Amino acid sequence: MTARSPKDLSSIKGTQDILPKIVWKWQKAEETAKKIFELYGYKEIRTPVFEATELFEKGTGETSDIVIKEMYTFTDKAGRSLTLRPEYTPSVVRSIVENRLYLRPELMRYYFIGPMFRYDKPQKGRYRQFHQADIEVFGEKDPEVDAEIVEMARTLLSKLGIQDIDILVNSVGCQKCRPSYHKKLKQAAKTHREHLCEDCQRKINTNPLRIFDCKKDECRSAAAEFPKITEFLCPECKNHFDRFCELLDFYRIPYQVEPKLVRGLDYYTKTTFEVISSKLGAQDAILGGGRYDDMMKDFGGPDICGIGFAMGMERLVSVMPDKKDSEKFLYIVHMGEKSKKVALELAKYFRDNGVECVLEYKERKLRKQMSRADKLNAAWSLVVGEEEIKKKKYQLKDMKTGNQIEVTKQEALKRMTS
Numbered sequence: 001m002t003a004r005s006p007k008d009l010s011s012i013k014g015t016q017d018i019l020p021k022i023v024w025k026w027q028k029a030e031e032t033a034k035k036i037f038e039l040y041g042y043k044e045i046r047t048p049v050f051e052a053t054e055l056f057e058k059g060t061g062e063t064s065d066i067v068i069k070e071m072y073t074f075t076d077k078a079g080r081s082l083t084l085r086p087e088y089t090p091s092v093v094r095s096i097v098e099n100r101l102y103l104r105p106e107l108m109r110y111y112f113i114g115p116m117f118r119y120d121k122p123q124k125g126r127y128r129q130f131h132q133a134d135i136e137v138f139g140e141k142d143p144e145v146d147a148e149i150v151e152m153a154r155t156l157l158s159k160l161g162i163q164d165i166d167i168l169v170n171s172v173g174c175q176k177c178r179p180s181y182h183k184k185l186k187q188a189a190k191t192h193r194e195h196l197c198e199d200c201q202r203k204i205n206t207n208p209l210r211i212f213d214c215k216k217d218e219c220r221s222a223a224a225e226f227p228k229i230t231e232f233l234c235p236e237c238k239n240h241f242d243r244f245c246e247l248l249d250f251y252r253i254p255y256q257v258e259p260k261l262v263r264g265l266d267y268y269t270k271t272t273f274e275v276i277s278s279k280l281g282a283q284d285a286i287l288g289g290g291r292y293d294d295m296m297k298d299f300g301g302p303d304i305c306g307i308g309f310a311m312g313m314e315r316l317v318s319v320m321p322d323k324k325d326s327e328k329f330l331y332i333v334h335m336g337e338k339s340k341k342v343a344l345e346l347a348k349y350f351r352d353n354g355v356e357c358v359l360e361y362k363e364r365k366l367r368k369q370m371s372r373a374d375k376l377n378a379a380w381s382l383v384v385g386e387e388e389i390k391k392k393k394y395q396l397k398d399m400k401t402g403n404q405i406e407v408t409k410q411e412a413l414k415r416m417t418s
């Protein structure tokens with residue numbers, strides 16, 4: 001093996017290795033997310049990484065940027081068009097319909113953590129293989145659940161030590177009230193046509209709501225002049241949104257109503273929300289979601305409403321504090337063949353009892369091993385010499401304080417686990 005990998009074997013543009021030095025943050029984020037989700041009654045669901053391309057065309061929406069520009073689509077040996085999932089919700093909805101999960105008595109609350117794929121232009125903080133933690137709730141019409149998932153998201157972020165967040169909320173209406181808003185929006189967009197980018201000019205006719213997703217300055221300032229959807233909500237959508245906001249107040253969650261928050265997907269109805277961090281760029285949310293009350297029906301399933309959010313793990317990890325819970329492991333020092341055997345037995349004993357433990361396989365001088373323990377940042381060292389083996393008592397050293405005591409293995413375990 002040469003130190004440098006040949007160019008053609010290096011990693012693919014837009015992908016990254018998550019190295020051991022940083023992986024603790026990922027593990028902490030994933031473990032904390034699972035724990036919090038399960039406290040709120042969510043169960044994990046795992047679906048395949050690739051699906052039929054039509055699933056995303058239909059589920060994500062043919063006019064969305066994801067479907068138009070960003071899908072990782074390929075043809076398999078049988079000539080089928082397949083796509084690496086660019087988002088999670090269509091897969092979950094497909095799975096529920098296909099497995100008829102809606103016929104079961106349990107709550108339809110699901111979570112998922114895993115990779116997604118978008119053929120986006122790779123740039124800072126954006127990858128072609130990225131990771132999300134998602135939650136989805138089905139069959140709950142009440143705005144109580146909208147507020148509860150925002151509250152759950154906030155709890156999760158605070159458990160991970162993430163501060164300086166802002167919560168943005170909006171309602172994008174429903175099939176009843178959106179068409180009249182669309183009309184008004186189209187008119188407004190037409191009068192601003194010359195101020196919009198080429199992409200957005202095309203959106204005027206296909207889906208004017210998407211203009212709000214454009215990140216270009218000229219389009220953002222034009223969009224600021226557009227009518228606000230919150231002024232066009234039907235009574236049902238308005239009541240839902242008002243109640244949602246009241247419940248956020250009940251949970252003492254600070255939020256801002258952001259009428260331009262339409263999210264980049266076609267399927268949202270009523271509530272949408274995003275959590276942004278001042279540590280990220282203003283346009284990059286840590287998590288975002290909303291309600292999609294018509295999706296299940298559109299997939300040929302029953303008329304069951306849904307709501308959920310997706311959290312970007314790369315972004316989450318980038319705003320997590322760097323302070324790591326201290327590593328606590330034992331380094332066993334041995335001298336000679338017999339001592340090594342005892343050391344191996346002791347290592348097994350401590351590992352079986354939940355203490356992380358390492359030792360060298362190569363013979364080294366005592367002094368060398370002690371300095372290794374120090375360099376590796378071990379919390380304790382345990383010396384197993386001939387005298388110690390006879391007495392079945394070993395020298396346990398607290399590497400931080402330098403304090404050393406003679407203990408049996410049971411006593412050592414007690415000290416290290418208390």
Ligand SMILES: [Zn+2]
Nearest residue numbers: 174177234237
């Ligand atoms: Zn409505």
Ligand SMILES: [Zn+2]
Nearest residue numbers: 197200214219
């Ligand atoms: Zn634009």
